[in-house]
Amino acid sequence: MEIPVFTLDSFTNLPFKGNPAAVCPLVHELNDDLYQKIAAEMNLSETAFITTINPSDTFTTGSRFRLRWFTPTTEVNLCGHATLASAAVLFQYKKNVNPRLVFETKSGDLTVTQKKDGYIMDFPLNPPTQQDPENFKDIIKAAVGNLPIQGVFLSTTMKKLIIRLSDSCDRSALTGLNVDPAALLSVETDGQIKALIVTMKGSPDCQPGYDFYSRNFAPWVGIPEDPVTGSAHTVLGSYWSKELGKKKMLAYQCSSRGGELELEVRDDGRINIAGEVVTVLQGIIRL
Incomplete structure (x- = not known):
């Protein structure tokens, strides 16, 4: 099996700054054990896995995707920098045609739109x-x-x-x-x-x-x-x-x-988080 992988630095416009995330666009779901092993192998704070939801969609045409995030040791419920990186992969490398993308996650639907010099994420607000x-x-x-x-x-x-x-x-x-x-x-x-x-x-x-x-x-x-x-x-x-x-x-x-x-x-109890992204690596994981 060959899985494409990208490493991108989020919340920066310079390589080796910001927060690195690995992103794997997948044609079909893998089992959780394999997700965790890949995340441990990448050894970044998060590895993100994107899958299509509608069988007729591609990474270029689809507007809704499933997104999961794994640290080297566990799955997490919400991750900003790896969501930003995932959107960047779809827009920049998969040439997604939609103005905005929706990711179905453990924290509900998260929307990402392109702006002039980066991306804007629509996230839940969590007051302390x-x-x-x-x-x-x-x-x-x-x-x-x-x-x-x-x-x-x-x-x-x-x-x-x-x-x-x-x-x-x-x-x-x-x-x-x-x-x-x-x-x-x-x-x-x-x-x-x-x-x-x-x-x-x-x-x-x-x-x-x-x-x-x-x-x-x-x-x-x-x-x-x-x-x-x-x-x-x-x-x-x-x-x-x-x-x-x-x-x-x-x-x-x-x-x-x-x-x-x-x-x-925002007044609707959510928050927009915007930032830039830089790609530093593109490759293939062979299993």
Whole structure:
């Protein structure tokens, strides 16, 4: 069996920046064990598998596809950067003729449309609720040490915990964090958290004008640090929109690779997440 595979860097216009995802367009479904083995072999934060839904459709003519995402260790319910990469493969390499594509996923229908310099994804919004920091003191200590924090918030639907650093912190406090994934795993074992997000207010007055910064750690799903995370911004976008009183925001995830996300919180309880994509590899998996 030969399976086409693409590796694309999402939320960037430069190779080796942003977040890499592998994308496999499949003529028919494979079994879950094989999906997981391919994802482990690719060893990226996510490998996406696209299949047609209507038997008469092709990757060029179809407008609805099934989409699944696997980390090296498990399947996940929502992934932004691999959705962006999947749309890019269909539009750029399969020459899809439709103005927009709909992906049927474990998080419902996700729509992606082309824009001048990238793609816009229509994602669910996942508002977090404020928490008592005392209930999370061990994970806070493991993540940010003694840095001052401004609040702790949890999205129970996404199992993502947000730690907001104090506005008195410089951006270097966030970029300089050295988070030990083993320490996170040892202090959070009950399954209520699958990702830890550390965030801080941005500098909208400085070019290019980022409204907030973040980093994302998810060792619970086999990703010590995810470089640029679309799903995290379904939570961050909701939080910062209320905090800043803005619907449209520019966000930067300041991992070592770094990536930029354009956000628009909508009145219908969803969020547009836009970004650019660069292809770095095209090949064939032989089984």
